[in-house]
Amino acid sequence: MTATPAQPYSPSEPRAHHALRDTLTLLALPLVAALALPAAFAGGGTRRWFGGRAENQRAEAQAAKDAAAAAFYELDTAQRDLRISIETITAVDDSPAARRAVSDFEALGRRIDEASHQYINAVDAHDLDRDDLEASVAARARTELTAAKDELGRVKQDLDRFADGLGPLLGKAETQLARLAPAVERARQGLLAASNALDAVRQSGLKADDLAARLAALGPELTKLNQGAGAHGVPQTLERAERVAREAEAVRVEAERLPEKAAEIDHRLVSLRTRAQALTTRAGQVEPVLSELRRRFAAACWQDLQQVPDQATENVRQAELKLTEARAARDAQRWPDATALLSTVRALLNSTDESVSAAGDRLRRLNAVQKDPQQEIDRTRFAIRDAQRLAMTGRNTPDPRHARPLDESVARLERAIGTLEGRHPDYWHFLTETEGVRQAVARVVAQIRDERGAAPH
Template identity: 70%
Template sequence: MNGGGIRRWGWGSGRAEHLRADAQAAKDAAAAAFYELDTAQRELRISIETISAVDSSPAGRKAAADFAELGRRIDSVSHDYITAVDSHDLDRDDLDTAAASRARTELDRARGELERVKGELDRFAQSLGPQLTRAENQLARLAPAVERARQALLAASNALDAVRAQGLKADDLAARLAALSPELTKLNEGAGTHGVQETIHRADQVVREAEALRAQAEGLPQKAADIDKRLASLRTRTEALQNRAQQVEPVLSELRRRFSAACWQDLQQVPQQAERSARQADEKLREARTAREEQRWPDATALLSTVRALLNTTDEAVKAAGERLQRLNEVSFDHSKEVERTRFAIRDAQRLAMAGRSTPDPRHAQPLDNAVERVDRAVASLTGRHPDYWHLLTELDAVKETVQQVVEQIRQERAAGH
C-alpha cells in the first residue's frame, strides 16, 4: 500500500483542509476590508480636495493635515495586509495545519487593523460634514457667478452702444467698462488659477460695477433731458430775478423816505448784490450750456447747482426788501396787533407752565417774565417822528422764539416724566 506513488492520507488531512478553508475565508475577508478602506479613502480624498480648493482657513488646513496623517496610517495597515497575503500561499498542496493556522491568524489581524482604520476614516469623514457642505455650496456658486459677470458686462456694453447710437458720447463710461476687461480675463482663467473664493468675489464685484455702468448708461438720455430742462428753467428764473432786482431800489427809496435809518440800513447793498448775483448766474448758465454741449455731465450739473444757489440767495434778499416794507407799513399803521399776538403767546406759555402746579418752575418762569419786560421795553421805545419799528418787530420775533423754546422744554420734560 506504500508503493506505486500513491499519496498517503493521514488522520489529520481533513483538519488541514478545514484550516486551509478558514485561512482562505480570512484572506477573502481581509481583501474585502482592504477594498472598502481603499474606496473610502479615494472618496474622502475628493472631499478634502473640495475643501482645500475653497477653504484656506486654519480649519481647512487642519482638515488636509489630518487626512494626510490618516493616509500614513492607512499605508501602514495596507502594507501589513499585503505582507500577510504575500507570506502565505494557501493553494500549496503541502500546506500543513501550522502554516494554515498562522495564515489565518495574520490575515485576521490584518483585517482587524484595516477595519479599525476604516472606522477612524469614517468618523473623520463625518466630522467634515459642515465644512464639506460649505465648500460644495461655494463651488456650486462658482459657475453661475462667473456667468452672471459675463452677462452683466455684455448688458453694460449693449447699453453703452445704445446711447452712443443716440449721439451721446459717454466716454467716461466707456473708459470704466474698458477697465473691467482685465477682470474678465482673470475670470476666464478660472478658479484653478486664482482660487474659488477670489474668483467668486471677483465675479460679484464685476457684476456690481457692470450693473452700475449699465444703469448709468441707460439713464444718460434722461439725464441729458433733465439738464436741458433745468437750463431752460434757470434761464427763465434768472431773467425774472433780473427784473425783480430792478424793483428793489424803489422799495429802498420808500423805506428811506418813511422810516428811520435803523429800519433799512442793512438792506443798502441788496440792489448791488442782486445785480452782481444775477450777472454771475448768467455767466454760469453759459458755462453750463457749453458743458452740456460737450457732454461733460458732472460739470454741467455742478454749474447748474451753483446757478440755483445764486438765484436762491438773491431771491431771498430781494424778497426780504419787499417783505420789510410790507411789515413796516403794517406795524406803523397799527402796532398793537403784533404786540398783542406776542403777549398772547407769553400768556399761553405761562398757563402751560402753571398747569398742575401751585408755583411755576423758575427755569420756565424766569424767561417768560423776561419776555414780558422785553415787550414792554420794545413798545416804550417807539418814540420820535420816525420810531424804530424794525427794532420793535425784531424784538417781538425774538420774544416769540424764546417763548416757543420754553413751551417745547416744558412739553419734553412732561413727556419724559410721563
C-alpha cells in the same frame, strides 16, 4: 491606496500584493462568477487538500483575509471621497477653519497609511495557499489579519466622524461653487447689454465717451473671468464676476438714460436762463425798497440789506456766465460738467432770490408792526401762556427747569416792548426779539412733551 484590476503575477512582485490583488478582484466579480469559484477550485485545482484542523484554520484565515481586504477597500473608497471634499473646500475657502480641516485630514492620512501597512504586512507574512500550511501558522495569520481589519475599521470610523464635521465648510464651499458659473454668466451678459445700450445711444447722435471708457476698463476683468477660477481662485473669481456685473449694469442704466438726461439739461438751461432774467428785473426793484426803509425807519432796521442790490447784480452776472459754460459743455456732450455748472447756477439764483425777497419782506413786516405792534405782542404772550399752562398740567408747582426759561421769556418780551418807546423805535430789533422769545418757548414745550412721552405709564 488604490485597488487595481487583477493582472498576471510578476516574479518581482511581493506575494502579499498578489494576494491583495486577488482578493480585491474577487470582491469585484459578479455574484455568479464568485459562487462558481469554489467549484472550480474543487474540481480543477492541483493543490492537495488536507482535512482536519489545519484546513479549518486555513479557511478561517482566508475569511479573515477577505474581511480585511473588504475593510481596506472601504477605507480606500472613503478616503478618496473625502479627498474630493477637502479639495472642494480648499478651492474656495482659506479661512483658519478650512486650513485646520486640511491639517486634520493629513493627520488622518498618516493613520490610514499606518493601518494599510499593517494590513499589507499581515498579508505578505503568510501564504495561505501553501500545501504544507500549518494550523498554528494559519491561526497566527487569522489573528494578524483580524487585527489589521479591526484597525482599518477604527480608522474608517474616525474618517467618517471627520467627514460629518466637514458639513458646514463643505456646504459653504459647494454653495460658492454653485454660484460661480451663474455669476460669471451674469457678468458676461451684463457687459453685452451695456455694449448694446452704448451702441444704441451713439446711433441716436449722442456721445458717451465717459461710459465707453468705463466699459473698456472692464475688458481686462472679462479676460480674467474667461481664464477661469483655476487661474485666479474661486472667491476672487466670484467677487470679480459680481463686481463686473454691477459696474456693467450701471453703465447700461446710464447709457439708456442719456437721451433723457440730455433733454433734462436742455430744459434746465432754458428754465434757469429765464429765472436769471426775472431776477435781474427783481433786483432792480430792491433799491426803491431800501430808499423807503431808510426814509421811514431807524438805521438798524435796514443796514444789513445795504449790499443786496449790488450782490444780486453780481450773482446774476455770475449765473449767466455759468449758464454760457453749461451750454458749451452740453454742446460738447460733457454731461457731468454741464450738470455741475447748472447746479452752481441754481445755487447762485437761490441765494439771490432769498436776498431780494428779504428786502421786500422786511418792509412788509416793519409796516405791519409800525401800524399795530400789539398784534406781535399778543401773539408772543399767547405762546408764553400756553407753555405755562402745559408746564402746570398735573402739577402744583412748575418744574424749575421749565419755569426758569419761561420766566426769562416774559422778562425778555417786556424789554422788547420797552424798545418801542421813543421817537425812532427799532422795530426790527423788536421783531427779532419776539421771534426769539417764541423760539425759546417752543423749545421748552418740546422738552416737556418729550419728558412726558418718555415717562412710564
